[in-house]
Amino acid sequence: MADWKDTCNLPRTSFSMKANLQTMEPETVARWDEMDLYGQIRAARKGAKKFLLHDGPPYANGEIHIGHVLNKTLKDLVVKSHNMLGFDAPYIPGWDCHGLPIELKVDRELGPKKRQMSTAEFRRACRAYAQKYVDIQRTEFKRLGILGLWGDPYLTMDFTYQARIVRALGKFVEKDMVYKGKKPVHWCTHCRTALAEAEVEYEPHTSPSIYVEFPLSDESLPELAKRVPELAACKVSVLIWTTTPWTIPSNLGIAFHPDFQYGAYDVGGHAVIVAKDLAETVGKKTGRSFDKLIASFDGKAMERLVFRHPLYPRDSLGVLGDYVTLEAGTGAVHTAPGHGADDYHTGVRYGLEIYAPLDPGGHFNESVELFAGLKVYDANPKIEAALKERGRLWHREDYDHSYPHCWRCHNPVIFLATAQWFIAMDAHHLRDKALKAIHDTRWIPSWGQARIEGMIANRPDWCISRQRSWGVPIPAMDCVKCGQPVLNKALVDKAASVFDVHGADAWYERPVEEFVPDGMTCAQCGGTEFERESNILDVWFDSGSSHEAVLPFRDDHHWPADIYLEGSDQHRGWFHSSLLVGIGTRGRAPFDQVLTHGFVMDDQGRKMSKSLGNTVAPQDIIKQSGAEILRLWVSMVDYREDIRVGKEVLARTVEAYRKIRNVLRVLIANLYDFDPKDDSVSRAKMLEIDRWALAKYADAAERIVKAYEDYDYPGIFQVANHLITVDLSAFYIDVTKDRMYTFGAKSEARRSGQTAMFIIVDGLARLLAPILSVTMDELWRMLPGEREASVHMALFPRELDQWKDASLLERWSALAAIRDQVNLKIEEKRKDKTIAGNLSARVTIAADGETSKLLSDYREFLSTLFGVSDVTVKSSSPQALKSSADGLNVEVSKAGGTKCDRCWRYVPEVSQEPERAGLCSRCVDALAEPVSL
């Protein structure tokens, strides 16, 4: 028996079933580099409508983690898809290079060596460190298949960038929106330096706990009598509690909770105020009786009453604060605006002085009576003694709690108000304009608007100064003679022009004269000598200025950007700072749309952390499965929410990838002898099933394009996956393969199928290219016909309407339903071993009504549709139809006749000719045509 297999048009392709992504991906990335794919796309789209995604700069520290993968891949999806939608969509990646974490890392690496280094030298070490991680991360991002201008990214430490940050600040200075004020920060008196939140460690500590009496001032008595008549004739005082006696000299207020109930108790003939819920406890502690309640009232009644300081002839204002609790103390909180965060905000709200009479070493200065020159910790007992002497100290005990300590020297730290630079939120209507800009921006998802709105509406003035080394210096100076700080446009411009050439290091290295504008004099004392301040800018100002530093200066960019895309934490971070800088420099938001994504969680939905040991390293996944799997994963999950990753998710993603790859492989493998130019069949001459496939494809393609426009990536996967698995794999390809394999290679029927398959696989390669960038690039190069050097230079499929055919699809969904019914019957017969494969079956089918007509219309096609050897359509007989619910009667039996050795169908008779022995007539005809090679 001859081996007829060789005469069949079996699929052939070098697009292998196994993806080999581990080798394919690096090769592809290298090829893209070599051919300058990014540049070629730019050239190809030149003149098209622009679509600009402005990259939020990741921090140049450490290797990339799974969150970076989500973020950068989403950006890549946006950029690639917009290029294929026909936009000119450039992408310039950036890095955030300044800031504390790098400083700390470098500090640790340098160890004791750091002490011998100048600030400029230390900054050079930081720069080298940042550059190292820029390079590492760049390699990793490229490995993910992200396309962009990797050769010329923007770095916040670029000299020109540093200069542009300063110029952006200049816009604020010019409008008089920047002022110097005070703000409490963590301060280490041992290291004599401000500490960032990350440098503070909480450790157990024993503090003195004291209860102190503040008498009501006489002038407030009438007001109190009005609010609380019962107290009209009393001598009134309030009892406060604190664990930092040394802040008593700085006391300027007493805070009450507006809604708590307070009571005035007769204690030894005086009316003493404490929170009612705490009266009993306070009584026990102080050993006095709080049994006799004279009056009770809300904390609100205490607002703006004036109390007297227990040590000095000074007032202490009654204020309200929500942060007052009943967990400890008296419900009346000692408030020193210069020495606490709450105290500070309350102080600002009530117009109290931000008073902190300490030197950097934590000593009281000369103005502080009784305690001048004392270090705060040494002052504690003295202050207690002074209070006791005056009869104001009601109780004292030790108090164990967790207290902030300096992470370096492990001494307790204090809160200390220090001079800082601020941007005033309400100068030049900054806040109002920002709120309007938020309203004018499209937030995706929409709740982002309310979120950032709340933040902008409530935020305090922006503190932009940091007492740090690695960043952009605030080009402010102090008058040597009188200490008056200066920050003006001329100073800023001068610094910016120096930074342009020498970088911001110049501030620490070059002579001060280079920075002092000609003829500058101190506005206060007329002094002409100045010294530089050593504050640097908040790094959020750095990155928030990126639109100013990048968009106007890059050829293919424009201001504002079309879209920003970051994690939802950036409502507080980069979106926020970018918005404020944008308002300050140009009066509007630097973006039209803001798209946010969630965070990557582990497979249980918990956040990843080193301590939990549930982190998933993208580097490992790439090694095991390939970056395409990560890209596919990003595309199929709902990134607007938090997303999960874990073994099963990734395994499912790999399965999905295989399925997609395999179906595309079958399609291209049937095109090995097809040239679209010569072999395409016009739609009019195509078989109906091929037109059906194209109609399905066109519907899907249209929805996918729409989904790209809507940033609905999971929707793309849904549609594409359904088309590929259900419509193509399980239906179209399955039904069509007999024709493709056994018909004459050049027969119109086979060419018809090839035409459809070509259009579909070509279209899918385009449609999936943003997601499976490497795989589609590979497929693209193997497809027949003239085409761009890379699929990423191509456009999404167009003119899809020509393939659409709603009535055909409707007819065919009825046919598919019949096929489902037949399959059920076939399955029954397979179970009882009447038949095995579908080709060993014959089907007898009858129906009534519409279905009957459909069956007779498609009589010739039914055996193909069902994949069986023979179908007999019977005219409907009411009796036979009784058993079936939907007017369909199906009978399956074993096919009769002889099996054709070539196409495996059972036919009534096969050829007896020696050359064609065992073949059905259709195969004999097919072989009349020479086999193509």
Added chain:
RNA sequence: CGGAAGAUAGCUCAAAGGGCCAGAGCACUCGGUUGAUAACCGAGAGGUUGCAGGUUCGAUGCCUGCUCUUCCGACCA
């Protein structure tokens, strides 16, 4: 403690001005095939839509409370 978001089959996603037995794909089980073969086809099983109430003829979808998770922020005087 405050602001915001979410919770649908083992996994990833669908279903909404509230209404046919809540749908796919993958995974799983069984069967077929061996001319997509580390593939392919068919069939099957799998969900009281986080929990508890409420509104309604009827709720996954609306309201209230709770639980859990996540992001942001505040706080420990």
